[in-house]
Amino acid sequence: GKLMYFNNPMWPGEAHSLKVEKILFKDKSDFQEVLVFESSTYGRVLVLDNIVQLTEKDECAYQEMITHLPLCSIISPKNVLVVGGGDGGVLAEIARHSSVELIDICEIDKMVIDVSKKFFPQLAVGFDDPRVQLHIGDAVEFLRDVPAGKYDAIIVDSSDPIGPAQELVEKPFFEAIARALRPGGVLCNMAESMWLHTHLIQHMISHCQEVFRGSVHYAWTSVPTYPSGVIGFIICTTEGPPVDFLNPVNPIEKLETETRHRGTLKFYNSEVHKAAFALPTFLKRELCLH
Numbered sequence: 001g002k003l004m005y006f007n008n009p010m011w012p013g014e015a016h017s018l019k020v021e022k023i024l025f026k027d028k029s030d031f032q033e034v035l036v037f038e039s040s041t042y043g044r045v046l047v048l049d050n051i052v053q054l055t056e057k058d059e060c061a062y063q064e065m066i067t068h069l070p071l072c073s074i075i076s077p078k079n080v081l082v083v084g085g086g087d088g089g090v091l092a093e094i095a096r097h098s099s100v101e102l103i104d105i106c107e108i109d110k111m112v113i114d115v116s117k118k119f120f121p122q123l124a125v126g127f128d129d130p131r132v133q134l135h136i137g138d139a140v141e142f143l144r145d146v147p148a149g150k151y152d153a154i155i156v157d158s159s160d161p162i163g164p165a166q167e168l169v170e171k172p173f174f175e176a177i178a179r180a181l182r183p184g185g186v187l188c189n190m191a192e193s194m195w196l197h198t199h200l201i202q203h204m205i206s207h208c209q210e211v212f213r214g215s216v217h218y219a220w221t222s223v224p225t226y227p228s229g230v231i232g233f234i235i236c237t238t239e240g241p242p243v244d245f246l247n248p249v250n251p252i253e254k255l256e257t258e259t260r261h262r263g264t265l266k267f268y269n270s271e272v273h274k275a276a277f278a279l280p281t282f283l284k285r286e287l288c289l290h
């Protein structure tokens, strides 16, 4: 098969490429171009507007970390909201937490959900959990109708802020998130790459520090098929006792048990949890995290 190149103005001067065995789906939704292909070495790949969203081989790193970093940091999360996440992978990870009673998901693009159900059933199985309530639409509008303090945790599993996700890095969105979280609730937000986007990360952290009176942290993990090979997460808590992210309160062992659909965890564990918050020196200098 031939190589497909994923270059983008968000990471000028570089491109990541994957060998394509077979194109499985290609169409335009109301929001973006949706592509699925069989790669030679990373399994099936989901691409939106020429940006790799996930591959079967390494999606575990991103989906497990974006879910368990927040959910293992607070006692017995009950009500959880996912913004984005239309592939269903984060839903399947949240389902591992037996304390969770409600999982709201607000995804703007129905085509992503339909395509994931067809080509990534092991991720889309997340939609089958009876606790899941699916809302198709814009998260800013969705959050307006949410009663204040409804959620214990909110996970923003978004694409990059150059398409439908543009508004998800601006202050009004973070204010809407903070209002929807209960005191002591936790936000985990996809937060780009330390090698590519420290200005954008600082922009998001500044908004979070203005809006969340608790603590604001940055964590990161390895995802080989994302540009620069790493992706970060901003994790904030609203007021209340500072959360000790280095000692997750919910024992990971509980998550090890096989849940109905997903096998055991492939990436996340308590040491990886702790290590995720250790930042390289250049990043500590560039980010004003108090």
Ligand SMILES: NCCCN[C@H]1CC[C@H](NCCCN)CC1
Binding pocket: 051, 052, 053, 054, 062, 085, 086, 087, 089, 157, 158, 159, 160, 190, 192, 193, 196, 226, 227, 230, 231
């Ligand atoms: N649930 C699937 C993952 C969706 N998250 C995003 C996919 C695109 C990726 N670009 C990274 C660009 C360089 N930081 C960010 C995460």
